Amino acid sequence: MDVKNHEIVLRGGIIIDGTGAAGRPGDVGLRGDRITGIGAPGSLTGGNCLDIDGKAVCPGFIDVHTHDDRLVLIDPEMTPKVSQGVSTVVVGNCGVSLAPLDLDGREPPQPLNLLGAGKDFRFKRMSDYVAAVNATRPAVNVAALVGHSSLRVAAMDDLKRPATSDEIEVMRGILAEALSAGAAGLSSGLYYPPAQASDIDEMVPLASDVAKAGGIYTTHMRDEDDYVIDSLAETFEVGRRANLPVVVSHHKCAGRKNWGRSNETLAYIDGAASKQEIGVDAYPYDACSTILAADWVDETIRIIVTWSTPHPEVAGRDLADIAAEWGISQKEACARLDPAGAVYFDMHEDDVRRILKHPLVMIGSDGIPHDKHPHPRLWGTFPRVLGHYARDLKLFPLEEAVRKMTDLPARRFNLKDRGRVAVGYFADLVVFDPATVADRATFQSPIAQARGIEMLFVNGSLSFSVNGLTIGRSGQFLSRRTLI
Numbered sequence: 001m002d003v004k005n006h007e008i009v010l011r012g013g014i015i016i017d018g019t020g021a022a023g024r025p026g027d028v029g030l031r032g033d034r035i036t037g038i039g040a041p042g043s044l045t046g047g048n049c050l051d052i053d054g055k056a057v058c059p060g061f062i063d064v065h066t067h068d069d070r071l072v073l074i075d076p077e078m079t080p081k082v083s084q085g086v087s088t089v090v091v092g093n094c095g096v097s098l099a100p101l102d103l104d105g106r107e108p109p110q111p112l113n114l115l116g117a118g119k120d121f122r123f124k125r126m127s128d129y130v131a132a133v134n135a136t137r138p139a140v141n142v143a144a145l146v147g148h149s150s151l152r153v154a155a156m157d158d159l160k161r162p163a164t165s166d167e168i169e170v171m172r173g174i175l176a177e178a179l180s181a182g183a184a185g186l187s188s189g190l191y192y193p194p195a196q197a198s199d200i201d202e203m204v205p206l207a208s209d210v211a212k213a214g215g216i217y218t219t220h221m222r223d224e225d226d227y228v229i230d231s232l233a234e235t236f237e238v239g240r241r242a243n244l245p246v247v248v249s250h251h252k253c254a255g256r257k258n259w260g261r262s263n264e265t266l267a268y269i270d271g272a273a274s275k276q277e278i279g280v281d282a283y284p285y286d287a288c289s290t291i292l293a294a295d296w297v298d299e300t301i302r303i304i305v306t307w308s309t310p311h312p313e314v315a316g317r318d319l320a321d322i323a324a325e326w327g328i329s330q331k332e333a334c335a336r337l338d339p340a341g342a343v344y345f346d347m348h349e350d351d352v353r354r355i356l357k358h359p360l361v362m363i364g365s366d367g368i369p370h371d372k373h374p375h376p377r378l379w380g381t382f383p384r385v386l387g388h389y390a391r392d393l394k395l396f397p398l399e400e401a402v403r404k405m406t407d408l409p410a411r412r413f414n415l416k417d418r419g420r421v422a423v424g425y426f427a428d429l430v431v432f433d434p435a436t437v438a439d440r441a442t443f444q445s446p447i448a449q450a451r452g453i454e455m456l457f458v459n460g461s462l463s464f465s466v467n468g469l470t471i472g473r474s475g476q477f478l479s480r481r482t483l484i
């Protein structure tokens with residue numbers, strides 16, 4: 001019998017520890033912000049015993065791919081995420097980060113505007129953003145990447161060319177401050193106009209500084225379409241030349257011509273991963289979402305408009321229907337709707353499954369929180385992997401689904417003492433019902449809370465409860481673990 005007085009005991013659940021090991025019945029004890037005991041069912045004692053018989057208890061989910069930079073400040077309850085069991089978000093993906101960048105009220109270029117307007121970019125230094133997060137105390141922990149496009153906007157007067165050596169030095173200075181403030185690493189969005197003109201000789205010095213600080217490089221690659229292999233090669237070359245781990249963001253094979261090519265891309269990734277550190281993230285849907293751009297409209301795939309500044313009334317409607325109603329082409333409709341966002345059904349389900357199943361692949365929602373009619377991944381990603389893909393389709397065991405959301409990302413992003421149910425680890429814990437867990441957000445009704453997530457503890461405090469009785473905010477900024 002355990003004699004420690006745990007403050008909280010989660011009694012009699014199935015413990016899925018995050019490593020991929022088979023779930024086993026047991027008690028989990030918490031005190032303060034840590035896990036203080038794990039034992040046989042009924043063996044732990046404590047002040048507050050919660051009976052979770054028949055439920056699973058596992059580490060809090062780590063959403064490695066988010067655009068929640070501003071959401072954690074303006075909507076710190078973080079309902080779309082805590083209701084899925086997410087205890088940590090990694091912000092600043094796709095080259096786009098709210099910090100460090102002070103636009104002094106000037107409007108940001110696309111796609112930085114996915115995060116907010118000019119007035120929202122008000123953090124000249126990462127340390128200012130870290131202070132704002134800790135002062136706000138959101139319901140989730142926050143790790144932050146520095147966006148390469150944000151650095152370019154800060155350092156350059158013309159984004160349509162590679163950076164000069166002087167401009168690279170300016171970017172390195174901004175990056176150095178961010179890394180010393182605890183940023184997890186650097187992200188790029190070479191696909192997007194603000195970074196398209198940059199080349200590998202611009203990325204390597206920045207990535208090398210990140211490497212020296214023990215950080216990571218993540219990338220929304222230059223191409224996820226016909227030239228996806230070339231883009232993987234470019235990504236891995238940055239990793240090799242700068243000597244740091246790389247993460248391929250939201251891996252996909254986009255465009256009809258490329259459907260089925262995940263066999264090829266995953267084999268290519270495996271080959272490189274035998275020689276260097278590589279991670280991959282993916283979300284469980286066959287449609288992507290970003291800004292609406294005429295270049296990406298091929299008049300064959302379905303596109304849903306998620307927001308439009310001149311035409312807010314069309315949010316949630318198909319671009320094809322809007323164009324037909326207006327008597328113009330879809331590309332012409334894009335011009336009329338600009339600036340706008342969209343969902344593109346540009347992937348094949350077979351590729352989605354093959355990628356999700358790959359052992360290197362972590363789960364990241366890529367949710368876009370400020371869209372009027374968002375992609376359902378914002379509210380549904382994690383329960384969809386647990387329910388639809390693991391339980392219903394049996395794509396992989398539940399334990400493997402949990403590993404992709406917990407231990408794997410915690411190791412990849414160097415989140416110390418997180419991602420496992422283990423004594424001494426932070427008490428970031430989810431209790432869910434394996435029999436009922438499911439996403440409810442759809443492309444038609446994307447704002448819907450998932451089913452089956454019963455409780456979420458963040459740093460030992462209850463942050464979400466399905467009965468809505470106790471909602472606390474106990475998240476903190478997670479500084480990169482110092483490796484040197």
Ligand SMILES: [Zn+2]
Pocket residue numbers: 093094220249250
């Ligand atoms: Zn992206």
